[in-house]
Amino acid sequence: MNDILEFSFMVETFFEMLKFIPITLFLTLTSMLLASIIGLVSAVILLRNVRILKQIVTAYLLLGRAIPTMVMLYLLYFGLPILLMAFTDKTGIATGYQHVPPMVFAILGLTLHTGAYLTEIFRAALLSVDKGQMEAALSIGMTWFQGLYRIVFRQAAVFAMPLFANEFLGLIKSTSIVFTITVVELLGGAKIACAENYRYLETYLVVALMYWGISIVFEKFFLITERKLGFFKKGVNL
């Protein structure tokens, strides 16, 4: 056990760490899905200029992009219960936050953070579609939402895809900070393993390789999706 890098140990750790990958993936996929819904709704609110809601979205964007993800997680996990406790004291209504698993706070924090970025990505993508497309949709008697869903949205998706992929890859890595609020995912699992075996280099190398592997798989997936979505374009690829 005196080598700087013990490969047999790395292999062992690799198999041990595999069980944390589903947790990391679950965090990423759930947060991304929820954030996409928030982002899409927010982007449409901004574009449609919906009263009151627009102010709310603007404030959300301001906060969501300004607060570090970790601070957001701390606020939710350590701060929110204090508010809820005070609420229970005042009104006598039990909120039951003690029974909410930390995973929920983790997903909430990551979702709020990612949603703000996705809002801007979707807004930019929708704006990138030529105005004439919506005009044509309206001119044949479609409603605004039909035009958005059937025409504009599908063209905007091609534009949004690379940025969306970026955000997704970023999110995979952001999940590594949720161990600070006691959710044991890939990095959290590695930290615990290190505390037992003291083989930091091997363990973290294995974890790094795993993040790398996950990222590559999704990178390829998004690249293929992007090409599929752009089926109607022809000519030189830039």
Add this chain to the structure above:
Amino acid sequence: MIEFKNIHKAFGSNEVLKGINCKIPTGSVTVIIGPSGSGKTTLLRAVNFLEKADRGEIILDDIHINVEKASKADIHKIRQRTAMVFQMYNLFKNKTALENIMEGLLVVKKIPKPKAQETALYFLEKVGLGDKANAYPSELSGGQQQRIGIARALALNPDVILFDEPTSSLDQELIGEVLEVMKKVAQEVNCTLVVVTHEISFAREVADNIIFMDNGVIVEEGPPEEILNNPKEERTKQFLSRYISLTEYNI
């Protein structure tokens, strides 16, 4: 019948329409001519509320809309009864030629798919592009795209088709093929056609009625031979002299 009553529209401090009053009879071909910036396109776009006029009334047969109080339902109703052909074609880029024509039939008219496809193909043949059914707009020339734009409008069987400078972004050769299709449409179809164009010879041949606009007002209107051969207003003469001398120069 389309009727405009005292239509006003300003973009900021720039008053584009300064009180337009006119009637366009059902089934007629009306051509609106005039210099750039005279408000022709804005007037046309005011009909289907792609540009919402500031005040005035727009009447399409039984639909009376006071522009200031226009509800979403009013606007939707008038859009379902009209169709538009755009200067930049505006075909749906993510749909094939056939799907472009089917889109309105499926979504707006709620026609079942096989019937919609049949109708779409019929109109695609009509504009001479039956063999391009599965081509995407990016694979078609400007003239072909515009002909599909016309087919898309025709297929909806609207009361009115609005043509917004349909040939302005095409070269001379392609203008010919689009104008041919438009002439055919004018002869065969009995919906009202309103055409904003700079093609004076097209207006002479096809129009029942010509409206000459300048600086946000209608200067003169009447049948083509009257407006084009014997304009009464000085401004009309001045505008037409340019075109006619240009044509002679070309010859």
